[in-house]
Amino acid sequence: MGTGVCRCGKGVEQRDKFEKLDEIIESYKGKEGALIPVLHEVQQLFGYLPEEVQERVAAGLGLPLSEVYGVTTFYSLFTSEPRGKHRISICLGTACYVKGAAAIVEKLEEELGVKVGGTTKDEKFTLEVTRCLGACGLAPVMMIGDHVYGKVTPDKIKEILEKYD
Numbered sequence: 001m002g003t004g005v006c007r008c009g010k011g012v013e014q015r016d017k018f019e020k021l022d023e024i025i026e027s028y029k030g031k032e033g034a035l036i037p038v039l040h041e042v043q044q045l046f047g048y049l050p051e052e053v054q055e056r057v058a059a060g061l062g063l064p065l066s067e068v069y070g071v072t073t074f075y076s077l078f079t080s081e082p083r084g085k086h087r088i089s090i091c092l093g094t095a096c097y098v099k100g101a102a103a104i105v106e107k108l109e110e111e112l113g114v115k116v117g118g119t120t121k122d123e124k125f126t127l128e129v130t131r132c133l134g135a136c137g138l139a140p141v142m143m144i145g146d147h148v149y150g151k152v153t154p155d156k157i158k159e160i161l162e163k164y165d
């Protein structure tokens with residue numbers, strides 16, 4: 001690991017995060033079922049779970065790296081890629097799909113310049129798709145952070161995105 005500074009960040013701030021990471025690992029060490037809560041806290045700390053961090057968690061908890069990778073890839077809660085400040089989720093459940101969700105996705109990809117799963121270069125938005133959000137009456141539905149937008153049309157996208165900084 002060398003300097004303890006990973007490619008996900010910069011200098012001193014990152015060193016502080018790695019110290020905090022070690023504290024989190026330490027506080028869970030030896031406890032059963034520690035992996036998921038540790039990963040959860042660590043993701044809150046870094047915003048995502050870079051490879052170096054997953055390696056450190058595995059070593060710290062004395063687990064095989066494959067077990068850590070297994071958990072982070074299985075649970076959609078975890079991500080090994082940086083995420084934007086605002087997460088956009090488009091519902092691709094049946095009702096939303098029928099009402100034109102695919103055209104919304106297309107418009108967002110065009111406006112943001114990223115594909116689904118991607119994060120804009122300025123790290124402002126991450127574009128994701130999701131299953132039914134349970135608001136089918138409002139189809140097609142899109143969420144940005146905790147805010148639900150219903151009956152979205154492609155021509156509303158630009159205006160909606162402009163609200164976020």
Ligand code: FES
Nearest residue numbers: 091093096133135
């Ligand atoms: S299908 Fe989109 S909210 Fe249910």
